[in-house]
Amino acid sequence: MSRLDLARTLSYNPILFTRSLKNCVIPCYTFLRSVVLSDFKVVNIWKRHSWIFGAILSKNVIPNIGLLRELGLPQSSITLLVTYHAEIVMRKPESFSELVGEVEQLGFDPQKSSFVHAMHALYGKKTTWRRNEEAYRRWGWSDNDILSAFRLCPLCMIKSEKKIMETMDFLVNKMGWKLGKLAKFPYVFLYSLEKRIIPRCSVVRVLLLKGLMKEDKLSLATIITTSEKYFLNMFVTRYLDRVPQLSNVYQGKAKYSLIL
Template sequence: MYSSLLLHGKKCIELHKSSTFRVISVKLLQKEYPFRNPFSSSASTLQSDSVLNLLTSYGFTSTQISKIITTYPRLLTLDAKTSLLPKLQALQSRGASTSDLTEIISKVPKILSKRGVKSTGLYFDFIKDIIHNDGKSSHSSTTTGKQGNKMRNVSVLRDMGVPQRFLFTLLVSESQPVCGKEKFEMSVKKVVEMGFDPATSKFVQALHVFYEMSERTIEEKVNVYNKLGFRVEEVWEMFNKWPYYLKFSEKKITQTFETLKRCGLGDEEVVAVMKKRPECMRASEEKIRSCVETFLGLGFSGKEFVSMVKCFPTCVGLSAENVRRKVEFLVGEMKWELKDVVGIPPVLGYSLEKRMVPRCGVVRALVEKGVMSGRGGGGYGGIPPMSSVLACSDKVFLNRFVMKHGRLVPELMAIFDGDKKKGSQGRTAIKNVKGLCVSVS
């Protein structure tokens, strides 16, 4: 029997099995039977129950099942009896031990989506060799066709130092970067020449861009940025920071540029913001506008918003709820002022539960004990400036506010560690799976 679980999860997972499915809302329900869903009359729920029970019968732990479903939620839409069972049986008949079976599928669950038992077996053996034999595999040399190309190319990337987590994603992906031979080699050459580190995700992102986009298309994108005021060398500097930004359409690029201008930034300021954080290209026009409304609604002036965006461009991608909760805590509860947030806007990127609450709990305890009364800035009872509390590493914070207080150290550490643990409970990855609530249109 599994341990008790959180009653409600917040993760929503999109499914695309058919037009019937839109969203799976994963909700952890505390029931006697580990995979029993209270909405058992739903055919889709019965199907997901069958998949979960099948995995359990093959020795997968609840933690492994949680990882599989989180990584590849579409697995729940596959037919347990006709699609998954034959593949699991075939892998066992090939000599796969329970530990190998559960470990490999937990790492790369998408191999169960491959058509045919033979294809699944080839990928399984290849992945097993990479995991257990220091990455050396003979399958790429003996397997032909598309599968052989992918295995050979993945082996090349492994020898270059690309981590397993990226290799396996590329291997089972439907995208093309590890297919073919000449184009793959040319793409890898370009990525290497630009100096990307194979051990980083940016290497893989750059590989995607060069493989999927022709030289002409890339040149056209560079020209779009050039017309907006970016120098060519600045375009490539941005590429080194976040390669995917070059994949956006001309319409999206110009739209984002104009939206930021309507927020109050000048041409040069928009260029500076996008150079600093090209990731802000991901934010839609609607999200940027919503962001502006949120900040203004919280009391920030338009000028202050522009100042924060220039310093911390990522703030345009934060959700309204995220910003609201943090500002309400910092200003409403801790009594710092809005101008303090304007002074160090990166604070809005810090975790409320893991950073803000534990640290503020410590300084509030010091204030309540009279240790810091009347000192420092204008926050809660005279606590120090926001920057000295939040804009430093844990080590610096502990040395500054905990270790110097002698007999209070154990109590302060309990507050610091205790609040961190409390805050992380709601976001901890699902460790057991007991129930799944499937929403269908």
């Protein structure tokens, strides 16, 4: 742990100075190290959730992790939850058990990391969830669309309202994508609008309007999730002889509407 990290954390959470090193801090470190299996990850927990080092883990954390192990969550998922969402495992066992039960009822597989992502999304259900639910509804998504999208990609329910609205506006109003396609591929909301979605979709829009591609042959997943090398080869380089400005569209130096 760097001196800077140590100083920054203790200055924001000086109550740690009042905790016993022998009876609290060291046992907490030892337990967390056994759970996340890495000193590097323990340092991440220190920087993100330092208050856990002053807690009595036997009250909440240890029984909650025990429940996850009984359910069959793999070590990688438990490490993910504890490292990045320690506030969830700090919940009282009764409340934690209710959250886990809700995720199970929605059909998430404990063997997959999406189980942890669903826990994260539902943890803030009273605030972030409801706000985003209303945002999706304003774009015409039904309750079934929202639930289906959540099951496919739980993290789509924790993005900011601004992110959702701007992504929807670009894909639906400017690019002409149908809402049904977006509901079937909610992963799109995890990607940067400026760095990935706009450049790639603008290129594809040019190809569609010039008749060089057919929309029914395209998958939003293929456009958004493929590596940059693959995208350039499939959607830019191979068409440069017919659309020389395609590189400029991809780089944001030319708007697709100006070259049609």
